Structures are given as structure tokens and as C-alpha cells.
Amino acid sequence: MPELPEVETIRQIISKDIVNKVIDKVEILEKKQFIGNPKILKDKKIVDVQRKGKVMAIKLDNNLFISIHLKLTGQLLFSKNFPQSEFKTQIPFTQTNKMPSKTTRIIIHFKDNSALFFNDMRKFGWMKLTDKIEGPKAIDVLDKDFTFDYFEAKIKSSGKPIKILLMDQDKMAGIGNIYANEALFLSRIDPRRKSKSLNSVEIKNLYDSIKKTIDKGLKYQGSSGRDEAYILPNGERGGYQKHFLVYQREGEKCPNNCKGKIERVKQAGRSSFYCVTCQK
DNA sequence: CTGCGGTCCTGAAGGC
């Protein structure tokens, strides 16, 4: 679920929460979601929290990284005071959006009794402990190296539908289904168009629209959709869902007042929302 | 190279 603005929002918040904290113990409740040996984390200090695309990485003082991918339903939640003994006494939990809950898969306990919870209903997400960030190799959309020239070259060399290309993490990192739909609407481009078929004006429009859309997502601290999968590390919701222009608005009239209707089509198994009239 | 469908999982929502 979380895309760049959601992951970046979480990164900024937990960075303030956990940098300089020392790990006491890592409690793994769903074994397959933690790759690596958690025992070597004892007494390690957190020095930074970084991000590449949708992958977050907690950097430790021995130059190892805990890379984290939240996939569709992952959450990171921070509790200032959560002694290790409390977890078992609080099961079973009924709430899914409080910490911890029945979807808690991994808990990182710190020396000062605070804790970081990794919740994930669908169990698609993971944590990996390695010596580097286990993220995408392509340039991140917020990176200064994500230039117009770079973007244009990627677009012009692909025959894929433009929506699929925007979400391709090997081409550019960070964009998922929501922001791809919204950016294409802003630039009035049909999501099914072949990337190669876009002219330079359209590509420039799309480039600017991506920046606008991502910035807006960050401004509202990401989008907490109907299933509430994404929440902030303190349990609160993001606000961007109130500002969706086309995403999840099938059947509604176009926000451009063009008299068109928003329709939904499937592309590579995912829903694309677009205005039939003004997206060409 | 492309596109497609199945897969990892769980739960909510909607149709009948």
C-alpha cells in the first residue's frame, strides 16, 4: 500500500523516535517476515533512517541496515513505553490500528523500554538485515538525479503503457497505483497510452505532475484509504485520501468539470482510474 | 523484450 509519500512520512517520524536508541531485543512473531539473524542486533545503536523508493532502511552503528518493505498492509508504530513483558499479557487484541495488535509480526525493543512495532495484516512485507539498503536500483523520484532528461529517456525507450511504466521500480522508484493515477489525470494523459507515443510537451507535463502529486501526498502525510492499512507511527491517519482526484472515484464526474465521467479499467491486474473525456 | 496470470496472505464489502 504505502508509496513514496507514505514511506517518507513514516521515515521522517520514526527517525525522530528511534535515532540514537539502542536495541535490546527483537521479537519475531512471524518468522518468514524477518530475513537475517536478529540476535546480532542486541546492543546495536540506530544512527539513521533512510529510504529508497518504497523501502525504508534503519542504519546501525556497525554499518548494517534493517531494510523494510511494507508492501500492501505493513505499518510501523512506535510506543514510548512498552516493556517487553506487556505484549503477551495483552493478547488477544481486537483493534487492528493500535499498537500492538493481532497483526503485529515483529517488535524491536529498545533499552529504554520504548518499542517499534511492525504490523502487517497480509504478511507480504519484510525486514531484511544486511550490509546495504535492499531497495530498488533505479533513481528515486525525490532524488536530485531524477531529472527531466532521465525521465524523458525512460519514457521514450519503452513500449509499455505509461501507467505501468510509472509504477516500474526498475525505471524510477517510489510511484505506486495511487500516485500514478493522480499524476496521469493532472497531465491529462490516458493511462493506456504507449510510453513511446508521448511527445515532449506531454512528457514535461507528466514530469511536473508527478512532482506536484508526490509533494501533495507528502503535505497531507500520505493517504489512509478505506481499509486503514496505512497509518502514521502514532496511530493517526494520513489526509491525502480526501484530495484524490480520480483514484477510487469510479462513476463520479470529472473534477475538471469537463462533463466527463471517471472510469475504471484493469491494467496488469491493477485498477486504473481516469477521465474518459479529458485524458487523451 | 512484452504482456499475462498466478502467487504470497487476510479481511472487508457487496451481491444474491
Place this chain on the structure above:
DNA sequence: TGCCTTCAGGACCGCA
């Protein structure tokens, strides 16, 4: 009330 289908913000793998 209950049963069945569809859907979900990601990404990988195998196949044609």
C-alpha cells in the same frame, strides 16, 4: 443471517 465473489496501495516468477 449466510454464502460467494471481488477487491485491496506490491512485487516476483514462470510462461507464451
